[in-house]
Every structure is written in structure tokens, then in C-alpha cells.
Amino acid sequence: MDSRSRTVTRIPVNAPTLADVAERAGVSRQTVSNAVNNPDLLRSDTLLRVQRAIGELGYVPNRAARNLRTRASHLVGLRMSPVLEGVATTVMDRFVHSLVWTSREAGYHVLLFSGEGPDPLEGYDDLLRSTAVDAFVVTDTYLGNPQAVWLRERRAPFVAFGRPWDDVEARHPWVDVDGAAGTELATRHLLDRGHTKVAWIGWRKDSRIGEDRRSGWSRAMHERGLSTTGLASRVEDSLGSGRDASAHLLDEAQPSAFVCASDTLAMGVLHTLADRGLHPGRDVAVVGFDDSQVAQLVHPGLTSVRQPLEEVAIAVVRSLEDLLATPSQVADGLLLSPTLVVRGTA
Amino acid sequence: MDSRSRTVTRIPVNAPTLADVAERAGVSRQTVSNAVNNPDLLRSDTLLRVQRAIGELGYVPNRAARNLRTRASHLVGLRMSPVLEGVATTVMDRFVHSLVWTSREAGYHVLLFSGEGPDPLEGYDDLLRSTAVDAFVVTDTYLGNPQAVWLRERRAPFVAFGRPWDDVEARHPWVDVDGAAGTELATRHLLDRGHTKVAWIGWRKDSRIGEDRRSGWSRAMHERGLSTTGLASRVEDSLGSGRDASAHLLDEAQPSAFVCASDTLAMGVLHTLADRGLHPGRDVAVVGFDDSQVAQLVHPGLTSVRQPLEEVAIAVVRSLEDLLATPSQVADGLLLSPTLVVRGTA
DNA sequence: GTGAAAGCGCTAACAG
DNA sequence: CTGTTAGCGCTTTCAC
Numbered sequence: 001m002d003s004r005s006r007t008v009t010r011i012p013v014n015a016p017t018l019a020d021v022a023e024r025a026g027v028s029r030q031t032v033s034n035a036v037n038n039p040d041l042l043r044s045d046t047l048l049r050v051q052r053a054i055g056e057l058g059y060v061p062n063r064a065a066r067n068l069r070t071r072a073s074h075l076v077g078l079r080m081s082p083v084l085e086g087v088a089t090t091v092m093d094r095f096v097h098s099l100v101w102t103s104r105e106a107g108y109h110v111l112l113f114s115g116e117g118p119d120p121l122e123g124y125d126d127l128l129r130s131t132a133v134d135a136f137v138v139t140d141t142y143l144g145n146p147q148a149v150w151l152r153e154r155r156a157p158f159v160a161f162g163r164p165w166d167d168v169e170a171r172h173p174w175v176d177v178d179g180a181a182g183t184e185l186a187t188r189h190l191l192d193r194g195h196t197k198v199a200w201i202g203w204r205k206d207s208r209i210g211e212d213r214r215s216g217w218s219r220a221m222h223e224r225g226l227s228t229t230g231l232a233s234r235v236e237d238s239l240g241s242g243r244d245a246s247a248h249l250l251d252e253a254q255p256s257a258f259v260c261a262s263d264t265l266a267m268g269v270l271h272t273l274a275d276r277g278l279h280p281g282r283d284v285a286v287v288g289f290d291d292s293q294v295a296q297l298v299h300p301g302l303t304s305v306r307q308p309l310e311e312v313a314i315a316v317v318r319s320l321e322d323l324l325a326t327p328s329q330v331a332d333g334l335l336l337s338p339t340l341v342v343r344g345t346a
Numbered sequence: 347m348d349s350r351s352r353t354v355t356r357i358p359v360n361a362p363t364l365a366d367v368a369e370r371a372g373v374s375r376q377t378v379s380n381a382v383n384n385p386d387l388l389r390s391d392t393l394l395r396v397q398r399a400i401g402e403l404g405y406v407p408n409r410a411a412r413n414l415r416t417r418a419s420h421l422v423g424l425r426m427s428p429v430l431e432g433v434a435t436t437v438m439d440r441f442v443h444s445l446v447w448t449s450r451e452a453g454y455h456v457l458l459f460s461g462e463g464p465d466p467l468e469g470y471d472d473l474l475r476s477t478a479v480d481a482f483v484v485t486d487t488y489l490g491n492p493q494a495v496w497l498r499e500r501r502a503p504f505v506a507f508g509r510p511w512d513d514v515e516a517r518h519p520w521v522d523v524d525g526a527a528g529t530e531l532a533t534r535h536l537l538d539r540g541h542t543k544v545a546w547i548g549w550r551k552d553s554r555i556g557e558d559r560r561s562g563w564s565r566a567m568h569e570r571g572l573s574t575t576g577l578a579s580r581v582e583d584s585l586g587s588g589r590d591a592s593a594h595l596l597d598e599a600q601p602s603a604f605v606c607a608s609d610t611l612a613m614g615v616l617h618t619l620a621d622r623g624l625h626p627g628r629d630v631a632v633v634g635f636d637d638s639q640v641a642q643l644v645h646p647g648l649t650s651v652r653q654p655l656e657e658v659a660i661a662v663v664r665s666l667e668d669l670l671a672t673p674s675q676v677a678d679g680l681l682l683s684p685t686l687v688v689r690g691t692a
Numbered sequence: 693g694t695g696a697a698a699g700c701g702c703t704a705a706c707a708g
Numbered sequence: 709c710t711g712t713t714a715g716c717g718c719t720t721t722c723a724c
Binding site: 015058060061062063064065067068071073075080090093096097100101104109110111112113114123126127129130131132239263264267270271274292293294296297298299300 | 361404406407408409410411413414417419421426436439442443446447450455456457458459460469472473475476477478585609610613616617620638639640642643644645646
């Protein structure tokens with residue numbers, strides 16, 4: 001036996017076709033097609049007759065045939081990045097939920113695929129060339145984003161969740177959340193509550209997102225004439241890094257509050273506080289980023305910046321529709337504002 | 347040759363077809379088709395020539411055309427249940443990741459869809475009749491699972507992640523994780539460490555999964571001749587419920603350890619301990635269920651039962667392949683064992 | 693081993 | 709407004 005044996009039996013045994021409906025309704029196939037796709041073209045009595053036949057037969061258009069004919073699949077491709085255990089997949093997952101929901105209302109379904117090992121483009125290429133999807137939603141555009149460049153070169157339709165940071169060539173539509181505005185919000189919240197030494201724990205300097213979020217913190221500090229010297233730390237996004245960085249900052253600069261680039265890092269701060277018998281919120285304030293499940297469940301509740309992912313999904317789908325309706329359209333970007341979810345730690 | 351007028355500006359501007367490859371290789375279209383699907387049928391030199399032509403043109407078979415012809419989409423449908431904020435979507439999301447990954451290796455992609463409001467079947471019906479997917483993966487079979495019954499009646503191919511608890515009519519393939527074994531593991535772990543009063547906080551009695559997990563706890567207790575009277579609480583799956591239930595149990599029965607049906611409930615226990623100045627792991631032991639991100643990040647690390655979702659995904663895809671290859675096959679069930687991830691709280 | 697026909701079910705383009 | 713014609717790109721007969 002060959003490994004590629006295509007002996008697949010299909011689901012509905014005798015699904016009715018356009019022809020069946022046409023016969024039953026006493027019209028031509030085209031009229032049935034119109035009844036489905038352009039009801040306005042039919043006279044109301046004909047339409048009614050056809051619709052009744054459709055209902056009686058339980059007719060549903062065959063996707064494959066329609067796709068072949070219209071050269072559209074009504075599918076949007078989304079690449080699932082490899083699972084990063086412990087890292088905030090939360091954001092991504094919440095976004096997927098919203099995207100699926102929003103897409104449905106626009107008549108689209110979401111096709112999930114995963115990267116083939118090292119080359120993140122491989123998955124895109126196959127789906128694109130096989131016309132399996134109409135467009136992509138690209139989510140990981142943070143670093144040099146090879147996907148965006150590659151997709152642009154192939155003139156593949158896609159909308160990015162994430163700004164084309166330093167890619168001046170970029171002409172694609174994108175939607176993003178203003179991270180700096182979020183951390184600024186968080187920092188101001190702390191300053192308003194009397195804190196003056198607010199520390200920052202963020203990501204390494206090569207992360208554009210990290211630097212953006214950091215800028216919100218420093219902007220809010222400088223705005224009030226406060227110094228940020230010695231109050232910032234840049235580490236990798238892990239629990240241990242957050243713990244170590246906060247311990248170090250606490251020793252060296254005695255901040256009374258921390259703003260972090262992620263909930264993971266903020267949880268690291270909570271570990272340090274617990275180790276030292278300090279109470280989050282009472283002794284030292286902590287703010288995270290992403291409003292993950294952890295933030296909601298941990299004692300006494302982690303104050304965190306929340307991205308409006310539902311709105312992002314809506315905007316992405318809207319861009320997608322524009323893009324597919326008018327392929328050569330001028331690309332636009334949209335920057336949404338996050339909110340601060342205040343809980344016990346701040 | 348057909349002078350095809352590419353009016354539509356879809357993704358690939360000039361996607362080569364079978365005919366293009368055939369012309370370039372100097373063979374017929376069918377030979378190219380065979381080269382792709384049944385390479386064994388070709389003479390090696392012909393095969394090589396065709397493959398070179400395919401490579402040079404960058405030919406990829408058109409999915410819609412192939413789907414129409416073969417009546418298969420190589421797509422698996424998965425319904426995303428509405429987002430339940432705060433509740434462990436973690437499991438589901440981890441599973442989706444694994445499923446996408448495993449499916450790819452089997453030549454399948456995952457199509458996400460969402461329920462249309464109240465009726466959870468609506469989404470299934472459309473996809474099924476329109477031949478958009480070859481089969482479904484059904485994940486929420488916990489309660490009376492209307493989907494399973496409905497899908498069975500339509501003779502729709504599907505594999506369930508979750509047992510057909512009390513559905514004796516069920517003949518579909520399923521994969522599940524032995525929750526009772528997990529809680530038994532957790533309870534034994536505590537008993538081995540000297541605890542004798544291990545309390546249970548689980549879900550309400552109408553949850554089959556909840557009762558199953560509870561049975562593992564009581565089995566382990568009785569096995570050692572320990573009483574479970576007054577040590578169990580059944581509540582809804584929320585942080586507040588876990589907090590209240592644990593406070594009540596602590597007052598009434600003074601347990602030294604808690605086993606919970608979810609990480610959410612376990613986090614509720616941690617809240618109670620924090621409120622009373624008790625230290626998790628040192629004063630009172632706590633074990634959760636699902637090994638969510640929270641368990642990994644909270645101080646001092648929540649010991650939790652972890653479901654082998656990667657294995658589940660592999661088994662599900664394998665069942666899917668069997669099912670699609672041999673539709674009338676006898677259904678089988680597979681029960682996998684979870685593991686205990688030991689951290690600071692136990 | 694390879695090629696020639698015959699559609700899968702649908703819709704764009706026209707004709708009536 | 710409705711019907712007729714002609715494929716979309718592919719694979720499944722069945723000749724050669």
C-alpha cells in the first residue's frame with residue numbers, strides 16, 4: 001500500500017445539488033444560483049418557490065465547487081506559533097477566539113496552520129499557492145518580520161496584528177495596540193497614588209514592542225519631572241528573570257512600585273516580594289501587561305494592562321474585507337488603546 | 347490551449363496549472379497528476395522530468411479543484427466554545443496547539459468555527475453539508491453532549507476528546523484523560539507525605555468529569571482506610587467558590603491538604619490561605635488540576651495534575667485517519683493517564 | 693506507462 | 709427576469 005492512499009469516503013451520502021433544486025422548483029440551475037447569491041434578481045414568487053425547494057431538499061452549496069469557480073475559499077489563514085510554555089500565549093489565544101467569532105460574521109472561517117520547523121514561511125507558501133486561503137492574518141511581526149516582507153513580495157493579501165516597526169517599505173494594512181499608552185497609563189496610575197520611584201522591568205533592547213512599552217513608562221516619569229536613572233531593567237521574558245531583576249532593583253534603588261512589560265515578569269516580582277515577606281499592593285505596587293488569566297487568579301489580583309483584542313479582531317476582519325474587495329487599495333494602519341485593569345497589587 | 351482571462355486578482359497572479367506543467371514536461375495532464383499522487387505509476391525518467399517541471403514552475407495543486415473532484419477537503423472542523431473569562435481555557439488552547447501540529451503531519455488543517463448563538467449545532471450543520479470539512483473534532487462532550495448525538499444521527503465523521511459518559515448508544519471513537527487517576531495520583535502523593543485529612547473541592551454533582559475526578563480522591567483516601575466524611579465540597583468552577591469552600595472546610599474539618607478539580611479552585615484555596623496568613627506548601631498543601639499557566643507562575647508554584655494533551659492530539663488524529671479511511675469501522679475509545687507536576691504547594 | 697475523454701458542482705457571461 | 713453555454717483545475721475511468 002502506498003502511504004498516500006486517497007480512499008476517503010465523504011460525509012453526506014447524496015447531498016442535493018443545484019440541479020436537484022432546479023428540477024424541483026421547475027427553474028434552471030442558474031436561477032437557483034441567483035436565488036442563493038443574488039436574490040434581488042429574482043421575481044419574488046420565483047424566489048419563494050426556489051427557496052421552498054431549497055428548504056425541502058436541505059440544499060447547501062458545495063464549497064469546493066464554489067471555491068473553484070469563484071477562486072475564493074472564504075478562509076483566512078492564521079499561523080500558530082510553537083507553544084512557548086509559560087510565556088503568555090494568553091494574548092494569542094484570546095485573539096484567536098475573537099478572530100474566529102468576528103470572521104464568522106463576515107462569512108469567513110479561520111484556518112489554523114503551523115510552521116514547518118525552522119522556516120516560518122513554508123506553511124504560508126503552500127496554502128497560498130494551493131489557493132487554500134484567501135488571505136492571512138499575521139500575528140508575529142515583532143522582529144524583522146520575515147513573513148511580512150515575504151508576503152509583500154508575493155503580493156499575498158494579509159493583515160498584520162502588529163505594526164511594521166521599522167519597515168519603511170511596508171504598505172500593508174495593520175492593526176496594533178499602543179503599548180506605550182498602556183504603560184503610561186499604568187505608570188500614571190501609580191504616580192497618582194503617590195509613588196515616585198517606579199521601576200521598569202522589560203525585555204531586551206532588540207524587542208521593538210519592549211522598547212515601545214518602556215517608552216510609556218519613561219514618558220510618564222519624565223512628565224512629572226521624575227528621574228528614571230537606575231530604575232530600569234531589561235531581561236528576557238521569564239519568571240526567573242522577573243524575580244532576579246526585581247530583587248536587584250529593590251536592593252539598588254528601593255522602588256516602591258514596578259511596571260512590567262508582561263504578566264510573566266510581574267509574577268516574578270511577586271515571587272521576590274513573597275521571598276522577602278513583602279505584601280504586593282501594600283508594601284510594593286506591581287503592574288503587569290496583558291491581563292492574562294494569572295493576573296485574574298493570583299492573590300491579591302494583579303493590576304494589568306489589557307489589550308482590546310476583540311476590537312483588534314474586528315478591525316483586522318474589516319481590513320481583510322477591504323483588502324479582498326479592493327486588492328490594490330492603499331494600506332492603512334490602526335492603533336488601538338489598551339486599558340488598565342486595576343486589582344489588588346496596585 | 348485555453349486563453350484564460352484572469353479577471354480576478356486573487357492571491358497567485360499566474361498560478362501554473364496541471365496543463366502548464368504537462369506542456370513543459372512534454373507529457374499529458376494525467377501523467378502530471380500521477381506524478382503528484384501516484385509516483386509509482388511513472389517510469390523513473392518521466393517522473394524526474396515531470397518533477398523538474400513542477401519545481402521550475404513552482405506548481406502546487408489547486409485545492410478547490412482537487413476537493414471538488416475527490417470530495418474531500420483535508421480539513422478538520424473544531425468548534426471554539428465561547429470565551430469563558432477566568433475559566434481554564436488553557437486546556438482547550440493547549441489542545442488546539444497540539445492538534446494543529448499533529449494534523450499537519452497527517453496532511454490535515456484545522457478549521458476553526460464558532461457556535462451560532464444558542465444552538466451549538468448550527469455551525470456543524472453548515473460545514474458538514476457544504477463539504478467544507480471532512481470530519482470534526484468534538485471537545486465539549488461533558489454534559490449530555492447534544493453534538494455527539496446529533497453528529498451520530500447525521501452519520502458525520504467525528505472523534506471526541508472526552509468520553510461518551512452515559513451515552514450507551516455511542517459508537518464513535520473518542521480519546522480521553524483519566525481524571526480519576528489524576529486525582530488519585532495527587533491524593534496519594536499527599537498521603538505519602540503524611541497528610542491524613544485531605545479535602546476535596548470539586549464541581550457540582552451534575553458534572554460527570556467532576557464526579558470522576560472526585561472518585562479518584564475518595565478511592566485513594568479509602569484505600570488507606572481514611573474517612574472522607576465532611577471533607578468534600580462541590581461548587582461551581584470559580585475563584586470565589588474555591589476561596590469560600592476552602593475557608594468553610596478549614597473551619598469545619600481542619601484539613602491539612604486540598605485536592606481540587608481545577609487550578610481555578612486551587613487558586614481560590616491559595617486566596618484563603620493568604621487571607622489567614624497561612625503558607626501554601628508549608629502549612630497547608632494544595633493540588634490543582636490542568637497545570638495551567640497560573641500553576642506555573644504563582645508563588646510558590648502550584649502542584650497540579652497535567653493532562654497529556656499532546657498525546658491526546660496524536661490519538662485523535664490517528665482515530666480521524668482510521669475513521670476517514672474506513673468509515674464503517676468499529677469505534678474505539680482510548681483513555682490516557684495524566685501526570686502530577688509537583689511544585690511548591692505540595 | 694501514458695493519453696484521451698468525462699465530468700465533480702458551481703457561477704460569469706451573455707442570450708432570450 | 710430567466711435560461712443557455714462554457715468552463716474553473718483536477719482526477720477517475722478506460723483506451724492505447
